[in-house]
Amino acid sequence: MFERLLEAARELEDASVLPDAPELLLPAVPDEFTLDDVRSLATEVQDKSVSSASSINPSDLTVRVKIAYAEFCFQDTTAVLAAVYVVLKSDKVGIQLNDDGAHNIVLEDIALRVGQMMVPVCSGATFDQDSTDYASLSHNGLLGLQILILLLPLTSRGGLVLPTGTLLSVIAFSNRDDPWASSSCSELARSLLSDYFQTISPPQATKPKPVALPPPRSTRDAGAGSRPSEKTPKTEQARFITEDVLTGFLRPLFAKSRPSTVTASGRPAAFPEPPSRYSQGDGFGGADDVTVTKPWKYTQRYAVTVFEWAVEIADTDLIQGHWPLYTPILLTLLDEPQPTSLKLRALSIFRKFWRLCPEGLLSRTGLVNVFEEAVFPTVLSLPSLTPEDESCDLLAAAYPALFDMAGLKDPDSGVAKNRDVRAENTNDQEASDKRNLHSTRFSEAQRKLFDKLVREGIMVGYHHAKQHIRLVEFFCQTLRRLVIGMGILSVKYLKDIVPMISEILVDPFGTKYPPVLLSATHLLQAVLQTCWPRMPHYCNEIIKIAMLCWLNIEDEESFPPNKPTKAELKLQLTKAIEMLSAIMAAAKQDMSDRVCPLIAKDPQLRGLFTGYEAK
Template sequence: MENIRLAARNVIKTAKLGELDTLGDSIGYGSEFISLQYLWTNVSAHLTQDTHGSVVNENLLLTRVLLKNHPQGVPLEEDDKNSARAIYTWLAQISLPSSEFATSLEANYSANGGKESGLSATLEAQQFTYTLAISCTKYLNGILSILEVTNPEEVFTTILSFTSPHDPWTTSTSVQDALEVLHSCMEPERRPKCWHILERVCESRLRPIFAKTKNPAITASGRKNLHPLPQPRFDGSLFDPETKPWKYKDVYATTVLEWILAQYSSSDINRLEIQFHFYVPPILSLIDDESSSFKYRGCSLLIKFLTPIRASESDLLKRTNLSSVFDDALTPCLLSLPTITPEDEALRLLGVAYPALLLTLKTCYHIDRDAKPGQPGKNEDAKNVYITRITTLLRENVISSFHHVSSYSPTSAIEETSSLASFPYPRLSTFFLDQLKTLIQELGIHTTKYLQEIVPVIYTTLSNPFGTAFAPLLLAGIATTQAVILNAHPRIWRYRGDLLAAICQCWINVVRDEVDMKDPEQKLQLRKVLLKLQGAVYLLKLSMQGASSTEMKGEESLNSIGMIDEDASMNNGIQALVESDEQLKELLQIDIGVDLDDDYFFK
């Protein structure tokens, strides 16, 4: 044993994290059988107060080598089992992520989910120790299952802390080892016992951590507080680190919660309905935090929480009145826009906040996932409430946010009333067009009532002469156009002039710029835009065929673009456009051989 320790001591002096898999190869082990009791006796004699020093790493490397070479499947004596449990406890204590990673944790989740490029020497040393300890736990689990530990909550909490590759204390090796251990625990024959332990982790470890963050919107049982006490205008405790140990001290708590929530499926709905009070306070605490990185994690956890509830068609949100609580918590997240919020940060947060809110509404009102547009639910009252909330989201958030991030500037000094969207944040503008398309599909035929607000957004996007600089923006605009035509076709003829003008202007701009485009990728994107424009024209023609001449009589027609008489038909109008500009022929005369399921033309 001492020879092995001496060899481990020499290796650890020059050891590097990337060499962990081969770290023990230079340590001569021999064929001598060393029991777990003897191993723990030796290790416990060399324990030190320094949990991340060379002596600790020496103990860990020694333990790793012996556990890796220990025969598996061999019945253990009771003394060996007790020693294994003691080793589990020791490994859990020295590998629980420390509060020193708090700053790096927030930085990681603020940078599009990527990991911070560099850590301090102290944090790198801790990271190395953690990786060794989790590796030891993996090998020990092969000898004596982690489920056999007397008090497994502490060990499970530590293992669960290493399940996210985005956390600064993890490495690819530690994440892989931790997930391997947990996968073995969640096997069908072990799953019930594992769920029991996870419930105890939530009760004894997670609940006290989040209990200090008070939320007046919910009761102690996790339900909506129907009689909340009035709150002071300014609450100084919001900025007190002591009220948020999950953010400044117990940094692993959110990761543990994230993995546990991801294990629920629709078949576990009974268990989730019993245990939901463990998860609601942490989710709301994260969403209400002032940091967008923790808001992002809160929204992600909410999606994981709601997914099995929706899949099982449970009425948990209605029984607990939590739908409005989640709605109220998520709505402020939708205001995270430039210039106060940087574009990258806004995209990341909004990209999860909108889906979380939509999932909340669908889960509450039992909106049928397979329903046709305009028929979102079976219950008429629930359907009407759902449509009302989606309409508010469309008008007050998506469209208004689109206009906010797409600033306007005068097109000329002479005509100052004319304006042109400059799209200083093209990715955000594209994002809001995608959300607009999604909400249009949810509204279905109800979209007809809001065409006067939706069509200007489409026109502004497609007619912009600089749109070819960012092709995804044009593609999102065309996809929204097609969604509008498909869902509001009974009334789309009223806006045929605006839509056709925008489509034609976009076609002319793309054809003009495609010739001079040198980048093959951008050229390919513009060619895709042209095909989608043809698809939009085809759909517009189909919608016009459904409009009767009596409906169109006396209404504005393509005269709005100064091309044809008011009483002219759609076909005559298109013919006039082709005659006035030959390059529109390929766009407007798309009639034959188009398949509505063809991805080339439709999106």
């Protein structure tokens, strides 16, 4: 019946134009057909697969053979999806609908077939030699989503219940950053999922109960134990996440690659075994073996997208009741070193998961140390083993995740963005007391993590990669955020921080890259703001640092035209000296005897030491 339509669809050069121009194939649509005919059309690819598979020797059914055959069926799959889309778009099937609901079974079968055809299975066995046709995957996904949108209004009473596999295929296109999902696919998928779960009712409806507001977080968390609650999810979306996504789909995919630090039930292992030195990395068992043990990394990469969606859609109550379903998968992703894109995505998912976890839950379960050990090694992804660009991306993702674990608020304000520091009046004793009081509220575990971040993270990274100027800038920004967050606790690190600032600001070649000078100056201001009780001891050193940096800026003739400008750098240095002057005045010490001889020696310093006159 649809042979002419299929032939026209196969001859169509670009199937992506169909959602906007379905009239290209409308002339080939039959005048009369039923929903059963549409279902037969949707099974066209599956029927060919069965007939072709019967001629293949079972001993030859390796992963590579399956991948090659999937590539062979790509073109015909796109043609069938295009034909189904145009058939439904023609509205000629509308005369077959009735109100008895019998056709819902046929619609669900069509949705199942469409979901099977649009699933983005990657054919590349490795990332280095990826032969996946992402354009075809994107076209199939866009057509499949459009078909599902057309199917949903065709249902009668009760609505159309989409099969689990079809919903997973829709979720696979919910992230526009995936190579198989365009921005239009992502918008359609998210809109379809939102509308579907708002209208669908749970399979076993219960008597409605009055909605009560959730208790305050502190009250709810106070009674939370280490074991997850066994409550049944209240909504169909929650049931779908816990039973169909996490348990039914993701757990089998990640079962063979779960790290030894966590058990299959999601709890920390009592006696974790260190991984063998000969089992690190992929490829020792062959490409086929790797795709079997880590299908989520190779052929079924959309599993990461599905897990990310399961974290984004969850709420605190769902995480509290079912956290063991999340932790093994999340730790598996965090322990995977390559590729960089997967590592960055795992860190992003972890931050979302951490913020949804009830306060103190992971501490009581003993998983905090497990996650810390999984995340912290990323901060040592430094050149030359890691390219500078990748290192900057990895560090920018790892440190904010560790900030969340350490309890620092709003880490992005001081790490990802280079903002000006608003210099506060250090004579305001009340404000200083509040900062100091806040810094004493950190637990012993948080203070240990601060120690590790500064000494084993930032300082090790700086001294190892100080020749990479972009990394130096990042370390200054990150250390500034830590200093502000720790408050007076950062005093213990002054013997390391002040020499680092000095080395950066007094470098005569620092003016070739002004952003690093600005970041170091902001770090100096943060040190003056939080560690002011110890600053009189470092007064001479700070004056020397600011003076030499000021002279280097003044002597630079070919200053880079981009921001920050020479005037902006000088302004920030002046603010730092003003803060130091206020600190010394509060300590009842006069800086005139130290500054005035410098101004007399070099009048260029008059703009730095504003208010001081040479004697």
